[in-house]
Amino acid sequence: DAMVIQNPRYQVTQFGKPVTLSCSQTLNHNVMYWYQQKSSQAPKLLFHYYDKDFNNEADTPDNFQSRRPNTSFCFLDIRSPGLGDAAMYLCATSFRPSGANVLTFGAGSRLTVL
Amino acid sequence: GENVEQHPSTLSVQEGDSAVIKCTYSDSASNYFPWYKQELGKRPQLIIDIRSNVGEKKDQRIAVTLNKTAKHFSLHITETQPEDSAVYFCAASIKGTNAGKSTFGDGTTLTVKP
Numbered sequence: 080d081a082m083v084i085q086n087p088r089y090q091v092t093q094f095g096k097p098v099t100l101s102c103s104q105t106l107n108h109n110v111m112y113w114y115q116q117k118s119s120q121a122p123k124l125l126f127h128y129y130d131k132d133f134n135n136e137a138d139t140p141d142n143f144q145s146r147r148p149n150t151s152f153c154f155l156d157i158r159s160p161g162l163g164d165a166a167m168y169l170c171a172t173s174f175r176p177s178g179a180n181v182l183t184f185g186a187g188s189r190l191t192v193l
Numbered sequence: 194g195e196n197v198e199q200h201p202s203t204l205s206v207q208e209g210d211s212a213v214i215k216c217t218y219s220d221s222a223s224n225y226f227p228w229y230k231q232e233l234g235k236r237p238q239l240i241i242d243i244r245s246n247v248g249e250k251k252d253q254r255i256a257v258t259l260n261k262t263a264k265h266f267s268l269h270i271t272e273t274q275p276e277d278s279a280v281y282f283c284a285a286s287i288k289g290t291n292a293g294k295s296t297f298g299d300g301t302t303l304t305v306k307p
Binding site for chain 1: 227242280295
């Protein structure tokens with residue numbers, strides 16, 4: 080089945096220890112997004128790639144970086160995780176232009192910072 | 194930028210009753226309005242959407258209405274069932290701009306009591 084796959088599903092790291100989360104998709108969508116979702120809150124967009132063009136949200140901390148080496152893969156790097164970065168990280172994809180911004184989400188990577 | 198407000202934050206209904214969730218948006222240029230359902234520990238999934246050239250859309254027990262003039266849209270679930278219990282997010286986006294980023298409401302936790 081075409082889908083969005085995130086790894087790992089659960090990541091535990093220590094304060095300040097870098098973490099990389101990965102996302103792959105078989106939908107051939109040209110847009111990939113990274114959202115941060117904290118408990119009982121709405122997903123918050125960190126950044127997205129529209130093809131190879133990187134778009135950072137104004138309030139995304141510098142601690143968060145992203146890479147998209149090819150159409151299928153996208154990575155979220157957290158350089159020095161703090162306690163406040165503990166959250167679910169959701170990858171999503173969409174196809175533009177299609178007249179609608181339908182998001183297909185991955186299952187998420189839950190990050191715990193000790 | 195776009196601001197989406199969602200109400201209520203929690204909603205509890207008896208099985209078989211109807212549930213209504215309302216959202217307002219600020220940017221009159223927004224023209225695509227999806228609703229996502231997120232069950233506990235799972236990814237958000239699109240359940241219904243509406244575009245600005247349509248006033249109402251229905252899919253079995255779920256319907257969405259849009260009032261462009263008032264800039265609000267609503268999700269209606271009829272004959273609710275326990276499996277409808279989840280967090281529901283509304284979103285708004287603008288077709289054709291910057292990959293059509295979605296702005297989410299804060300979510301509504303719906304509980305359907307058997």
